[in-house]
Amino acid sequence: MLYLGWRCPPSQRSSEASYFKPQAKVARVAERALEHNDEGVRGEVDSVSTLRSLAHNVKFRAKRYYLRRRNSQAADLQELWATALADELAYWRMWLATGGAHCPADYQFRLDPEAELQESITSQLDRIGARVRLLDVGAGPLTSVGKRWSGHDFSLTAVDALADEYDLLLDEFAVVPPVRTRRCDTEHLAKAFVRASFDVAYASNTLDHSYAPMEAIHQMVDIVRPGGIVLLHHRTNEAERQAYTGLHQWNFEWVDNDCHLWRPSKTWRLRDELVNQATVTGAKAHGDVTVVITKNS
Numbered sequence: 221m222l223y224l225g226w227r228c229p230p231s232q233r234s235s236e237a238s239y240f241k242p243q244a245k246v247a248r249v250a251e252r253a254l255e256h257n258d259e260g261v262r263g264e265v266d267s268v269s270t271l272r273s274l275a276h277n278v279k280f281r282a283k284r285y286y287l288r289r290r291n292s293q294a295a296d297l298q299e300l301w302a303t304a305l306a307d308e309l310a311y312w313r314m315w316l317a318t319g320g321a322h323c324p325a326d327y328q329f330r331l332d333p334e335a336e337l338q339e340s341i342t343s344q345l346d347r348i349g350a351r352v353r354l355l356d357v358g359a360g361p362l363t364s365v366g367k368r369w370s371g372h373d374f375s376l377t378a379v380d381a382l383a384d385e386y387d388l389l390l391d392e393f394a395v396v397p398p399v400r401t402r403r404c405d406t407e408h409l410a411k412a413f414v415r416a417s418f419d420v421a422y423a424s425n426t427l428d429h430s431y432a433p434m435e436a437i438h439q440m441v442d443i444v445r446p447g448g449i450v451l452l453h454h455r456t457n458e459a460e461r462q463a464y465t466g467l468h469q470w471n472f473e474w475v476d477n478d479c480h481l482w483r484p485s486k487t488w489r490l491r492d493e494l495v496n497q498a499t500v501t502g503a504k505a506h507g508d509v510t511v512v513i514t515k516n517s
């Protein structure tokens with residue numbers, strides 16, 4: 221999977237470039253040739269390595285083209301979603317095995333029971349009040365949300381469609397989460413929680429992975445109280461960037477002061493969808509889209 225840590229600063233995020241690296245064996249031979257300063261071997265290695273890189277590049281692009289065409293036209297998104305769950309689990313296994321892949325600081329933050337709620341979240345909640353019950357949907361095995369908010373009576377609940385599988389992974393790596401993720405599809409929140417039982421529902425880098433993201437947003441609005449906030453934080457046009465591979469099937473884009481949630485066969489405009497229920501504000505910055513949905517009182 222290309223994705224290597226949503227919370228990583230852009231300079232540390234993985235990129236397609238990693239796909240074009242020469243094979244490790246060729247790189248080792250090349251190193252030896254350079255050590256011995258052998259011009260002949262070096263020339264040969266250079267051309268083999270270039271050819272292999274090219275072949276790898278062409279294969280990668282062909283696969284991407286095929287997947288983009290096939291998946292962006294898929295009729296049954298829930299079926300496609302179910303087949304991609306194994307990729308998601310494989311990613312989190314690698315993430316746990318490596319202590320956070322390229323972002324060990326993020327891994328430590330998620331494990332810290334004293335971690336303060338991030339400014340990127342608190343800055344959107346200035347009128348929420350002193351008591352804050354926050355629900356993180358599609359949270360992953362270790363929620364990315366801070367666990368305390370000074371001066372507030374703060375409680376955090378985390379849910380994810382793969383929570384049962386994540387429990388097995390956490391056991392395997394002997395990790396005890398400060399907040400254990402509970403199993404629930406975002407599309408079915410209302411079955412698991414009483415209406416209006418949260419002050420804030422938060423989704424980070426997850427609704428673009430879900431099979432029915434507009435329904436998921438409606439459910440999030442449903443479970444926050446009147447005046448409560450639904451906060452969405454996603455990378456711009458992630459499915460397009462990831463060529464509709466794995467769970468990446470939907471795009472968030474901030475256009476003409478509204479959030480468009482789309483894929484080739486469908487576009488929802490959030491202001492239209494939530495008219496008479498909530499107000500929608502937001503912004504795009506550094507390749508991310510933040511949407512703040514305030515439920516009508």
Ligand SMILES: C[S@@+](CC[C@H](N)C(=O)[O-])C[C@H]1O[C@@H](n2cnc3c(N)ncnc32)[C@H](O)[C@@H]1O
Binds near residue numbers: 361382406407425
């Ligand atoms: C890329 S991870 C993001 C995890 C976490 N929000 C973060 O920012 O690190 C996407 C998560 O969304 C979950 N997910 C995908 N579709 C879902 C759905 N329909 N309902 C609930 N969780 C879902 C996946 O299982 C995965 O844990």
